[in-house]
Amino acid sequence: MNNYKRILFIFISIILMFAGNSQAEKKELIWLKGELPPYVILSGPFKKMGNIDYIQNLVEQSLREYKHISMVANTKRIFFELKKRDMVAFASALKTKEREKNVIYSIPYLLVLPNAILIKKSKLKFFKPYINKGVFSLEKTVKESDFKLGIEAGRAYGSPVDKILMKYKGNKNIKVYYDNISRKFAKNLLKNNIDYTIGYSCEMTYFLKKLKKKENVISVPIKGMHEYLLVYFVFPKTKWGKKVVIKVNTILRKHRNTELFHKSYEYWLDNMGKKIYRKYVKEFYRKK
Secondary structure, three states: HHHHHHHHHHHHHHHHHHHHHHHHOOOEEEEOOOOOOOOOOOOOOOOOOOHHHHHHHHHHHHHHOOOEEEOOOOOOOHHHHHHHOOEEEEEEEEEOOHHOEEEEEEEOEEOOOEEEEEEEEEEEEEHHHEOOOEOOOHHHHHHHOHHHHHEEOOOOOOHHHHHHHHOOOOOOOOEEOOOOOOOOHHHHHHHHOEEEEEHHHEEEEHHEEEEOOOOEEEEEEEEOOOOOOEEEEEOOOOOOHHHHHHHHHHHHHHHHHOOHHHHHOOOOOHHHHHHHHHHHHHHHHOOO
16 A cells, blocks of 8 residues: 555656646746726726736637736837847737837737717716717817816827817817826816816726716717727737737637627726727628
8 A cells, every 4th residue: 555655646746747847848928018097907906807908818828838927018118128029929009000010910809999078978968069970079169168178298199189289289278287187087077177088988987986986977989080999919020929929819819709808898988988889899890
């Protein structure tokens, strides 16, 4: 019996040794991340509950041959690392011609709504003269009304909006915040310090949830803006990058148009945002 136990112990030890070696031999894949709530949430009560967090986790689970490491950086540093290093990845990239010179893009996996006008639902009726067929005329509102608009200094909202804000720079009804308005605009709307602001629908929902407020704030599309933006995974333009993107594309095709994935984004949208998002998703995948 003692010999049996000894043999069993040696057998288990060998198995554990090989399992340990297998884990140790895994190559590291570094995931570059930037704080981007509610898409990527790095801390707090909603940590890892962003919709990009969700899909990245699915990809990591499928790429079992790697040891997955996270590295937090700003956007500039992220694309510097992608240009200079191998075996790094970024899960929340928008496509530009400049970036395409240095990185390999996956297939698009997420449609995000662009910046929109954010208004308390109780005030929407006062803005009706500036809304035509569900689209908000920002220039007409700034030019003709006394409604107070809150914006963040230096933030790029999108070409059509940025041109209007530049044109009416110094307007008495445009209140400029010189810190991150994402932390303040929900409070300012709720307190009526401003009548409307510009931002992502999901941003507002995130901060309202964080503030534990049930106030109904809705989003209205802005005239001239893109209907939606596409989000991609990106990898270095290397032999490894070309190989791994094929695997990632297979994973994305499996999950990107599932109800569970769409709900991971819709969770952070207001009711109007959900309707608009579902409309564009339906149109996008009908073309595929």
